[in-house]
Amino acid sequence: MAEMGKGGTAGKLAISVQKRLTRAQEKVMQKLGKADETRDAAFEEMVANFNKQMTEGGKLQKDLKAYLLAVKTMHDASRRLQDCLADMYEPDWFGKEEMDALTEEMIEKEMDNNLEDTDTLWLDYHQNIMDKPLTSLDSYLAQFPDIKARIAKRDRKMVDFDSARHHFSSLQKGKKKDEAKIAKQAALLEMAAPSWAQGLISAHQVAQTNLSFNQAEEELGRAQKIFEELNVELQDELPSLWDNRVGVYVNTFQGLAGHQEKFHGEMSKLSQNLNDIMTKLEEQRELKKDASAAAKTGEGSRSEGTNHSESASSAPKNAVTNGSDGDLPPGFLYKVKAVHEYAATDGDELELKIGDDVLVLAFDNPDEQDDGWLLGVLEAHWLQNKDTSAKGVFPENFTQKV
Numbered sequence: 238m239a240e241m242g243k244g245g246t247a248g249k250l251a252i253s254v255q256k257r258l259t260r261a262q263e264k265v266m267q268k269l270g271k272a273d274e275t276r277d278a279a280f281e282e283m284v285a286n287f288n289k290q291m292t293e294g295g296k297l298q299k300d301l302k303a304y305l306l307a308v309k310t311m312h313d314a315s316r317r318l319q320d321c322l323a324d325m326y327e328p329d330w331f332g333k334e335e336m337d338a339l340t341e342e343m344i345e346k347e348m349d350n351n352l353e354d355t356d357t358l359w360l361d362y363h364q365n366i367m368d369k370p371l372t373s374l375d376s377y378l379a380q381f382p383d384i385k386a387r388i389a390k391r392d393r394k395m396v397d398f399d400s401a402r403h404h405f406s407s408l409q410k411g412k413k414k415d416e417a418k419i420a421k422q423a424a425l426l427e428m429a430a431p432s433w434a435q436g437l438i439s440a441h442q443v444a445q446t447n448l449s450f451n452q453a454e455e456e457l458g459r460a461q462k463i464f465e466e467l468n469v470e471l472q473d474e475l476p477s478l479w480d481n482r483v484g485v486y487v488n489t490f491q492g493l494a495g496h497q498e499k500f501h502g503e504m505s506k507l508s509q510n511l512n513d514i515m516t517k518l519e520e521q522r523e524l525k526k527d528a529s530a531a532a533k534t535g536e537g538s539r540s541e542g543t544n545h546s547e548s549a550s551s552a553p554k555n556a557v558t559n560g561s562d563g564d565l566p567p568g569f570l571y572k573v574k575a576v577h578e579y580a581a582t583d584g585d586e587l588e589l590k591i592g593d594d595v596l597v598l599a600f601d602n603p604d605e606q607d608d609g610w611l612l613g614v615l616e617a618h619w620l621q622n623k624d625t626s627a628k629g630v631f632p633e634n635f636t637q638k639v
Contacts, residue, residue: 280468283475284388290482291381297489298374305366312359319355355507362500370492377485384474391467394460401460405453520591524576524637566614566625568599573613573636587613587629595636598628609633 572594579589589595594616600606607630614628 277468280472280475283472283479286479287381287384287388287475290479291378291385294374294378294381294482294485297486298371298378301366301371301374301489301493305363305371308359308363308366312356312363315359316356355504358500358503358507362496365496366493369496370489373492374485374489377481380478384471384478387467387471391464391471394464394467398457398460398464401453401457405457408449408453521576524574524592527574527639566596566598566619568601570597570599572596572616572639573611574639575635576637577635579631579635581629585629587615587627587631589631589635593617594639595631598625611636 575589575591575593575595577589578591579587581588587595595611595613596616596619597611597613600612606612609632610630611633612628612630614625618627619625
């Protein structure tokens with residue numbers, strides 16, 4: 238059994254080598270002009286388009302993967318930059334223990350959420366490009382190797398067909414000559430042969446000639462059938478594949494553009510959020526600088542140890558002015574600065590913007606004062622108009638005493 242297996246393998250190898258030699262000989266004869274070659278200009282144009290399409294698709298796939306790698310690299314760089322920002326932000330840059338704890342906590346939470354959202358956006362952007370444009374392009378290009386192999390096989394079978402056609406044609410042309418030679422040789426042999434053998438020799442040689450002719454004809458039929466089957470299949474597939482390239486490119490770049498638009502839109506919002514957070518930090522730093530400068534000038538507010546509501550309710554009577562000083566309104570207690578914006582929701586409330594200086598006034602009736610609320614007038618309004626008609630109440634924790 239082993240010997241039979243080895244013999245079969247050797248036989249297949251010999252047939253393969255013989256085919257290659259025959260094809261090589263046929264190609265040489267065609268190049269020398271001693272044998273005609275089957276040509277199909279339309280099919281050759283299809284193959285040229287196929288090769289162009291395969292090259293362009295491969296380049297697009299390579300560039301898209303490079304873009305995806307760049308996105309990942311940019312994501313890693315962005316993450317490192319965010320980590321650096323978080324590390325720099327978390328330490329006590331400007332005396333956090335002296336800041337309003339609620340405000341500080343709120344800003345830190347905003348910062349953490351902003352950084353987490355940014356990281357998620359990068360991950361989603363990278364994954365969306367992999368799942369859709371790149372996967373679609375990979376599927377499109379996966380069909381090219383098989384078609385390329387069948388084109389190569391079709392070219393080999395075309396050479397086999399040409400070789401079988403030329404061999405059959407040469408046998409057909411030489412058949413008459415061979416028959417004449419056979420008849421002459423057979424006549425000479427029959428003259429020397431006994432009477433009972435006469436005619437047998439001639440019939441045998443004619444049969445051998447016919448056998449070779451029939452074998453060549455059968456080989457030509459097989460080669461032609463295999464070649465034409467491959468040729469017809471490829472003539473149907475190649476034009477369709479060529480037309481499909483436009484749809485593939487449209488889907489790829491439309492998908493990529495859509496993901497880019499969504500990513501950059503969301504990233505723009507987060508960038509604006511980050512900018513707002515940095516603006517708040519800068520505003521708080523400026524407010525702290527102003528508070529420190531005011532404390533150095535010896536303002537009486539520096540020595541007060543109670544909160545704003547306690548100062549408002551228990552302020553000494555001699556701290557309330559009667560308006561004799563033209564620079565201060567009647568009932569003036571102390572001054573505060575707004576550290577948050579406050580939009581008035583009622584007619585008796587005072588609207589605040591960050592950085593506004595407010596002159597705190599005593600309530601005409603202390604019982605009307607709610608916990609956590611102060612009464613005051615904007616300093617800018619008082620200096621310009623010298624009246625308290627625009628006074629209103631506002632939340633104490635939206636301001637800082639100066």
